[in-house]
Amino acid sequence: MEILVCVKRVPDTSENEIEVNSDGSDIERDDLVYSVNEWDNYAVEEAIQIRDKVGGCVTVVTIGDEEDEEVLRRQMAMGADQGLLLSDEAFMGSDGRGIASILKAAVEKGKYDLILTGAQADDGAGQVGGMLAAMLDLPYASLVNAIEVMDGGRIKVGREIAGGNQEMNEMTLPCVLSIQTGINEPRYVGIRGIRKVASVEIPVMGAADLGISADSVGEAGAKVKRLDYFVPVLGEGAEMLEGSTDEIIEKLVEILKSKGGIK
Amino acid sequence: MARQIFAYILHKNGKADDTALELAAAAGKIDADAAVTAIVTGTGGDLEAVCTEVATAYTQVWKLDSAELAYPNAEAVRKALVGVIPAGSIVLVSHEHLGMDLAPGLAIKLDTAYLPDAVDIAGLEGDLLKAVRQEYTGQVSTHVTCDISSGAVITVRPGGFAPEASAKGGQVVDKSGELGDLSSGRKFMEVVQAEAGDVDITQSEILVAVGRGIEDQDNLEIIDELAETMGGDVACSRPIVDAKWLDKSRQVGTSGLSVKPKVYLALGISGSFQHVGGIKGNPFIVAVNKNAKAPIFQIADVGVVADILEFVPELTEKIGEMKG
Ligand SMILES: Cc1cc2nc3c(=O)[nH]c(=O)nc-3n(C[C@H](O)[C@H](O)[C@H](O)COP(=O)(O)OP(=O)(O)OC[C@H]3O[C@@H](n4cnc5c(N)ncnc54)[C@H](O)[C@@H]3O)c2cc1C
Numbered sequence: 070m071e072i073l074v075c076v077k078r079v080p081d082t083s084e085n086e087i088e089v090n091s092d093g094s095d096i097e098r099d100d101l102v103y104s105v106n107e108w109d110n111y112a113v114e115e116a117i118q119i120r121d122k123v124g125g126c127v128t129v130v131t132i133g134d135e136e137d138e139e140v141l142r143r144q145m146a147m148g149a150d151q152g153l154l155l156s157d158e159a160f161m162g163s164d165g166r167g168i169a170s171i172l173k174a175a176v177e178k179g180k181y182d183l184i185l186t187g188a189q190a191d192d193g194a195g196q197v198g199g200m201l202a203a204m205l206d207l208p209y210a211s212l213v214n215a216i217e218v219m220d221g222g223r224i225k226v227g228r229e230i231a232g233g234n235q236e237m238n239e240m241t242l243p244c245v246l247s248i249q250t251g252i253n254e255p256r257y258v259g260i261r262g263i264r265k266v267a268s269v270e271i272p273v274m275g276a277a278d279l280g281i282s283a284d285s286v287g288e289a290g291a292k293v294k295r296l297d298y299f300v301p302v303l304g305e306g307a308e309m310l311e312g313s314t315d316e317i318i319e320k321l322v323e324i325l326k327s328k329g330g331i332k
Numbered sequence: 333m334a335r336q337i338f339a340y341i342l343h344k345n346g347k348a349d350d351t352a353l354e355l356a357a358a359a360g361k362i363d364a365d366a367a368v369t370a371i372v373t374g375t376g377g378d379l380e381a382v383c384t385e386v387a388t389a390y391t392q393v394w395k396l397d398s399a400e401l402a403y404p405n406a407e408a409v410r411k412a413l414v415g416v417i418p419a420g421s422i423v424l425v426s427h428e429h430l431g432m433d434l435a436p437g438l439a440i441k442l443d444t445a446y447l448p449d450a451v452d453i454a455g456l457e458g459d460l461l462k463a464v465r466q467e468y469t470g471q472v473s474t475h476v477t478c479d480i481s482s483g484a485v486i487t488v489r490p491g492g493f494a495p496e497a498s499a500k501g502g503q504v505v506d507k508s509g510e511l512g513d514l515s516s517g518r519k520f521m522e523v524v525q526a527e528a529g530d531v532d533i534t535q536s537e538i539l540v541a542v543g544r545g546i547e548d549q550d551n552l553e554i555i556d557e558l559a560e561t562m563g564g565d566v567a568c569s570r571p572i573v574d575a576k577w578l579d580k581s582r583q584v585g586t587s588g589l590s591v592k593p594k595v596y597l598a599l600g601i602s603g604s605f606q607h608v609g610g611i612k613g614n615p616f617i618v619a620v621n622k623n624a625k626a627p628i629f630q631i632a633d634v635g636v637v638a639d640i641l642e643f644v645p646e647l648t649e650k651i652g653e654m655k656g
C-alpha cells in the first residue's frame with residue numbers, strides 16, 4: 070500500500086503559552102518550541118502500522134520552508150520511508166484551499182492508495198483533508214479513529230461522532246482520511262533516531278515542478294485572510310484567588326464547602 | 333438580488349438540533365436582509381417533523397427526502413446539497429462531527445470560499461465578510477476576512493451564536509425531486525455505541541476533572557486522592573483518554589460525555605470549546621492552571637494560577653484536615 074501522510078510543523082502548545090505580539094500582527098514567535106502537529110503524528114503512526122501489516126511505503130509531505138523540513142525528518146525517524154518538501158515563495162500565505170491545491174498537485178505526481186491528513190492543525194480549521202479529497206474526487210472521511218484494511222481494495226473506517234460513539238463505514242481505495250487523536254499510541258522518537266536520518270536527502274518541489282500557477286495559491290489566491298490576532302474577552306471571567314498558597318487554599322475550601330463541593 | 337443564505341440543519345430522532353436556531357442567528361448577523369433557507373435531509377416522518385419544527389425559525393425550508401439520506405453519511409449529504417444549492421450562495425453548517433466531515437468538500441464542489449469555525453461575525457463590507465475565529469485551542473482569537481463574491485461555505489461554532497426566538501412561519505418546499513445519484517465510495521455500515529464505564533460521570537454532583545497539565549500517568553494519583561477526599565468522581569479532558577491513562581467513559585466534551593454536576597474542578601485543562609461543550613447545567617467551576625491566560629479562566633467562576641502538581645496535594649490535605 071502506498072500511503073501519503075500530510076504533516077505540518079506547528080508551535081507546540083504543550084511547551085508554549087501562545088501570546089499575541091505587541092501590534093497584534095502575529096503570535097509571539099521568539100523562543101517558540103515547534104513540533105509536528107499532534108493529529109499528524111497519529112496519522113503517521115497509523116500509516117506505519119498499516120505498512121508493517123500489509124507492506125508498501127509511507128511518504129510524509131509538508132508544505133513549508135527549510136525549517137519545516139525537520140518535521141519530515143522526525144517522522145522518518147519514526148518510521149516513514151521517505152519525505153517530500155513542497156516549498157516555494159508562491160506558497161506563502163496560502164489559505165486552506167491553497168494548501169489543499171498544492172497537496173493535490175503533489176498527490177497527482179505519485180500513485181497513492183491512501184492519503185492521510187490530521188483532523189486539524191494549529192489554527193483549528195480542519196479543512197485541508199476534506200478539500201483535498203473533493204479536489205481529487207476521492208471518497209473521504211474525517212475524524213477517523215479506526216482503520217482496518219480489507220480485501221479487494223476496500224477498508225473499514227471508524228469515525229468519531231458525538232457522545233463517544235463511533236460511525237463505521239466501508240470505503241473504496243484510493244481515499245482520503247483525516248485522522249483523529251487517540252486512534253493509536255504514537256511511538257516515541259528519540260534523538261538517536263533523528264540522527265540516523267539526518268543526512269537522508271529530502272526532495273524539494275516548487276510551484277513549477279508541480280505545475281501550479283503562482284497566482285492560484287499563496288496570498289494571491291487566498292479568499293480567506295487573517296487580519297490580526299487578539300486576546301478574546303468572554304464574559305466576566307473567573308474571580309482569581311490571590312495570596313499565599315495557604316491563603317488561597319483556605320479561601321477555596323470555604324468556597325467549595327458553600328457550593329456543595331465537599332461531601 | 334438579495335443574497336441567498338442556506339443553513340444545513342442537524343437533527344436526530346425527529347428533533348432539530350439546538351444549532352438549528354444558532355445558524356439562523358448567524359445568518360442574521362451576516363446579512364439581515366438575506367433570504368435564509370433551511371435545508372433538511374433525511375427521510376420519512378422524522379424528516380417531516382423536523383421540517384415543520386424549523387419552519388418557525390426560517391422563511392423557507394427545503395426538504396430533501398431519500399432513503400439514502402436516512403443516516404447522514406456526509407458524502408451522500410454533500411452530493412444532495414451540491415445538487416440543489418445555487419451558485420454563489422452562502423451555506424452555513426455547524427462545526428461539529430458531521431459538519432467537519434461535510435463542509436470542506438462542499439466548498440470545493442460548490443466552488444466557493446471556505447470559512448471554518450466562525451465564532452462571531454464582525455460585519456460585511458461589500459463582498460468581504462469579517463469574522464472572528466480562534467486558534468491554538470482558543471488561546472488567541474483572530475479577525476479574518478472571507479471573500480464571498482462567489483459564495484461561501486461557513487462552519488459555525490456550536491454555542492457561538494445566541495439563538496433568537498422568532499416566528500417566521502416558513503414554507504416547506506419539497507426538493508427531493510431534484511436529487512440525483514447519491515452513491516459514493518463510502519458506505520455507512522452502523523453506529524457503535526460507546527461502552528459504559530465503571531462510574532457514570534453524567535450522574536456525579538462533584539467532578540474533579542484533569543487535563544494534560546497532569547503531565548504523567550503516575551501523577552493521576554493526586555487527582556484520585558482529591559476526588560476521594562471531596563466525595564466526587566474523576567473526569568478528564570481528551571488527551572488523558574488518548575494517552576489511555578483513563579477510560580473513555582471519563583471524558584467530558586463534545587466527543588465524550590455531557591455532564592451536569594454542581595461543582596466542576598478543571599485541573600490543568602486549557603478550556604477548549606470541545607471540552608467546555610460537555611459541561612452543562614451551569615455548575616460552579618473552579619479552574620487551576622499554571623497559565624494565567626488559559627481560556628478556562630474566562631468561563632470559570634473561581635480561578636487559581638498554580639502548578640497542580642503542588643497545589644492539588646495541599647488542597648487535598650487541607651480538606652482532609654477539615655473533615656477530621
Ligand atoms: C472533533 C474534536 C472533538 C474533540 N472532543 C473533545 C472532547 O470531547 N473533550 C475534550 O476534552 N477535548 C476534545 N477535543 C480536543 C480539544 O480540542 C483539546 O485538544 C483538548 O480539550 C485539550 O485538553 P487539555 O485542556 O487537557 O490540554 P491542553 O490544551 O494541552 O491544556 C493543558 C493545560 O494545562 C496547563 N498546565 C500544564 N501543566 C500544568 C501544571 N503543572 N499545573 C497547572 N496547569 C498546567 C496548561 O497551561 C494548559 O492550559 C476534541 C477535538 C476535536 C478536533
Ligand SMILES: Nc1ncnc2c1ncn2[C@@H]1O[C@H](COP(=O)(O)O)[C@@H](O)[C@H]1O
Pocket residue numbers: 074075076077106108109130131132133165168185186187188189190191192193194195196197198
Ligand atoms: N502546510 C501544510 N503542509 C502539509 N500538510 C498540511 C499543511 N497544513 C495542513 N496540512 C494538513 O491538513 C491537516 C488539517 O489542517 P487544517 O485544515 O489546517 O486544520 C493537517 O493535520 C495536515 O495533515
